[in-house]
Amino acid sequence: MNSYVEKVINYVKTKYPHQPEFCQTVEEVLSSLSPVIDKHPEYEKADLLNRIVEPERMFTFRVVWEDDNGNVHTNVGYRCQFNGAIGPYKGGLRFQKNVNPSIMKFLGFEQIFKNSLTGLPIGGAKGGADFDPTGKSDREIMRFCQSFMQALYRYIGPDVDVPAGDMGVGGREIGYLYGEYRRLKGKFENGVLTGKGLSYGGSLIRPEATGYGAIYYLQNVLRDDGQDIAGKTIACSGFGNVTWGICKKAAQLGAKVITLSGPDGYIIDPDGVITEEKINYLLEMRSSGRNRVQDYSDKFGVEFHANEKPWGIKADVVMPSALQNDVHMEQAKQIAANNIRYYIEVANMPTTNDALQYLMSQEGMIVAPSKAVNAGGVATSALEMSQNSERLVWTAEEVDAQLHKIMDTIYKNSVDAAKRNGLGYNLVAGANIAGFERVADAMMQQGLF
Numbered sequence: 001m002n003s004y005v006e007k008v009i010n011y012v013k014t015k016y017p018h019q020p021e022f023c024q025t026v027e028e029v030l031s032s033l034s035p036v037i038d039k040h041p042e043y044e045k046a047d048l049l050n051r052i053v054e055p056e057r058m059f060t061f062r063v064v065w066e067d068d069n070g071n072v073h074t075n076v077g078y079r080c081q082f083n084g085a086i087g088p089y090k091g092g093l094r095f096q097k098n099v100n101p102s103i104m105k106f107l108g109f110e111q112i113f114k115n116s117l118t119g120l121p122i123g124g125a126k127g128g129a130d131f132d133p134t135g136k137s138d139r140e141i142m143r144f145c146q147s148f149m150q151a152l153y154r155y156i157g158p159d160v161d162v163p164a165g166d167m168g169v170g171g172r173e174i175g176y177l178y179g180e181y182r183r184l185k186g187k188f189e190n191g192v193l194t195g196k197g198l199s200y201g202g203s204l205i206r207p208e209a210t211g212y213g214a215i216y217y218l219q220n221v222l223r224d225d226g227q228d229i230a231g232k233t234i235a236c237s238g239f240g241n242v243t244w245g246i247c248k249k250a251a252q253l254g255a256k257v258i259t260l261s262g263p264d265g266y267i268i269d270p271d272g273v274i275t276e277e278k279i280n281y282l283l284e285m286r287s288s289g290r291n292r293v294q295d296y297s298d299k300f301g302v303e304f305h306a307n308e309k310p311w312g313i314k315a316d317v318v319m320p321s322a323l324q325n326d327v328h329m330e331q332a333k334q335i336a337a338n339n340i341r342y343y344i345e346v347a348n349m350p351t352t353n354d355a356l357q358y359l360m361s362q363e364g365m366i367v368a369p370s371k372a373v374n375a376g377g378v379a380t381s382a383l384e385m386s387q388n389s390e391r392l393v394w395t396a397e398e399v400d401a402q403l404h405k406i407m408d409t410i411y412k413n414s415v416d417a418a419k420r421n422g423l424g425y426n427l428v429a430g431a432n433i434a435g436f437e438r439v440a441d442a443m444m445q446q447g448l449f
């Protein structure tokens with residue numbers, strides 16, 4: 001490994017020992033960059049790597065809200081504006097009880113390279129709160145969002161920082177957040193958030209985009225492997241927005257998702273989540289706020305496995321689409337033992353670093369990284385920003401065609417970047433390198449800060 005790369009990885013581990021997820025992503029990304037850093041000694045001179053691992057700015061704020069019984073609750077909100085070299089900061093907001101500075105920084109760091117890979121002018125950011133939406137009433141969600149925005153609004157804007165949804169933040173939350181922003185600013189500045197409802201500037205296809213994009217990426221992988229998606233079985237985790245989009249597009253193309261998971265366990269549906277009724281039921285499961293995948297097995301009479309993950313299942317394609325670090329070494333071994341050929345990460349950092357290395361080293365396994373596979377979501381957010389600034393609305397066909405093209409380009413650029421650096425067909429390193437090159441170039445041109 002390049003000695004400067006090694007030095008920076010160790011520096012981050014020493015400096016942030018209490019931020020394991022952040023250290024993990026820094027190690028994963030930077031270790032791919034060795035050949036690039038070898039070729040560019042000027043990067044070390046400009047201390048580029050130590051600069052890129054430090055957020056430009058990160059806010060922590062108090063969020064106080066009142067529940068339906070009049071009890072007062074205090075949560076912690078965050079916005080990590082990690083890197084703005086290539087565009088306004090852009091990235092989602094996550095409302096989940098485990099949110100902390102390490103999670104925010106890992107997601108913000110990933111977002112820099114993902115956003116760069118899209119080829120669009122968006123910098124990397126992430127935000128959220130340690131608020132648990134499970135079981136909260138609609139009014140409680142509204143009051144929380146309003147209080148959150150009261151703290152956040154002065155740090156964001158259409159040309160400054162454009163938040164969107166992530167886990168726990170969907171169309172409903174974006175609506176409440178935007179309403180409060182508009183009230184505070186006294187302006188209809190809808191380019192400040194993406195993932196909005198269609199009636200006030202949202203983009204068609206944005207809800208589907210992450211899942212559709214993941215399938216478009218998978219189609220590229222399959223095509224280069226002489227395969228077709230029709231007839232393929234897919235083991236997915238999660239049952240949220242991303243998994244819903246995957247099920248929908250897979251079904252359209254004659255493939256089928258056969259597993260879903262939640263915090264309570266996983267279900268297996270050998271017929272596939274392919275009918276309109278089943279796919280729409282995922283939306284109901286999400287809006288119920290129960291956060292239970294067992295509801296699917298109760299409704300459709302399929303097997304439910306409590307407190308287990310679906311990684312022991314045989315399928316053509318495995319797509320972890322839920323939380324970070326869902327697949328550890330033990331699960332990676334199960335996946336390899338099942339001779340899975342396509343391991344397509346979808347959630348942000350779903351695989352531990354050792355498990356990822358192990359899977360990549362398996363003969364006959366193709367591994368694709370989430371920062372490329374799930375980039376269709378944020379790419380379509382950038383398309384929403386374009387529509388907002390043009391004050392135009394694109395048709396679903398126009399947005400979908402753009403998304404498809406962007407995913408094909410991300411795949412191609414990743415393949416090319418790895419090849420150019422003597423790494424062969426390595427989609428993981430290729431994505432890191434292609435994402436890094438553009439940001440590095442912009443940072444070098446903009447001088448020291």
Ligand code: 2IT
Binds near residue numbers: 166375
């Ligand atoms: O992880 C992600 O890329 C997102 N949550 C979407 C971010 C966005 O700005 O649409």
